[in-house]
Amino acid sequence: MRILSILLASLLSFTAHADELNMAFGESIPPFSFPDSHSGIEIEIISAALAVHGHSINPSYLPLARVPFGFKQGEFDAAMTDLGQDMQALGAYYGDPAVLYDNVFISLAERKLEIKAPEDLQGLSIVSFQGAYKRYPEWLMTGKLNGLYTENFRQENQVLLLERGHFDLALSDINIFKYHQIQVHQNLGTPLKTVKFHHFVRLDPNDYRPVFWKKNIRDDFNDGLKKIKKTGEYQAIYDRYLIAPMTALETINNTTLETKVVD
Template sequence: MRKLIALIRGALLMLLCGLPLTASAQEVVMAFGEKIPPFCFPESDSGIELEVIGESLAFKGHKLIPRYYPLARVPLEFKMAHVDAAMTDLGAGAQGGYFGNPAVLYDNVFVTLTQRALKISKPADLDGLVVVAFPGALKRYPEWLTAVDQAGHYFEQNNQELQVAGLNKGRFDVVLSDKNIFHYFELQLTRNSLFKAKAVDMQAFTEVDPNDYRPVFRSEKIRDDFNAGLAQLKASGRYQAIYDSYLK
């Protein structure tokens, strides 16, 4: 249903802007990670990232065809020319393609219970604390997490809903998570169970660079069309509406 709604919205956007489908409109096969709620839900071809990218491409008549892979394979599928675009290069470089403007922003933070009054401003502040993070976080932030891992206090958990529930119950001290992902699962737990969310502090530990996470396209023209659609999505308020539909 979400996929159908997104397609209808994309078509309406083109009509409102006087942009009929043309011969240059293409299907764009794009590699996405297997499951990154609320950004990507493969079972329904929905999520914040899919809707933003799909509607941005639809602005010039293109149709998004998502393909799902383990996250580490996403840039490889692009490099091997199995897809026309990829949600991210994971630092591998454009590899013969063209970077688009950032479609979404990931803002990783340390999440702690407010009642604990923990302050984390340097790696040593994690000494003695049990930290849980998403898979691959240790490789991404070794300066923060190596000592915790060596002390046996570091764990990676693919199911990020369990991270939220575990922190709330005091099973560990710190969650390393994207702000929106943590908030999404907090909302889901509140809606679907007797879960009562405790107040949390979200502590920044690194500067967010939007260019760290950008889609990459094999076609320069489609990249340009995507950028134009993304700009329109933001100017119209639709971009924020997509975020709000999953997080409010």
């Protein structure tokens, strides 16, 4: 009877400390978030990590540029990213990286472009995801000043805009771009042109970290993230969304999908 009482007390204590977080995410960012089904790599990993300590999320989906703004205004308990803004100075707490975004410039291979330094972008038109300019101003300033830089919140458009020559370069995460290549290929039913990926900055996992207003929630998240990596749940979520696209993309362009996960 005493053991049962202890277990019941532990359960009640666990439940009492469990929070439902109102959390801000960017609008549809396949394969990382699918608002209609509250699914995707990033949403499921964050949910699983928080669930280890009994927490859950109530996700809201905003234009990417509004995510940090809404968080700073206190509209949300947590946000998927700060988009390059320093939230720690406001008293917020950064979690460990949940997913890794590997942003690159993308060109049609037939253009034979080489992007090694910001000056290589001179005269080239660029379509990018929202908020990229704030993160990479030294690379994008010239294009913005010359009217050659555009941010498009619908990243699936980047594939067709590049394919049809409306822009010289796209700036996107590798896996997001490749995921949309698959969708465009399936919709058109014709092969796509081969593209070239240009890595232009050192990949830093800390560029994209979830941010929380409560330290204890951040600590629970970090602990849960470690645990789901150890159990294999973390990798299983990645595999569910990227193994199948890998096979499809290899068929389309004879390229290999780079499944980027955080160690």
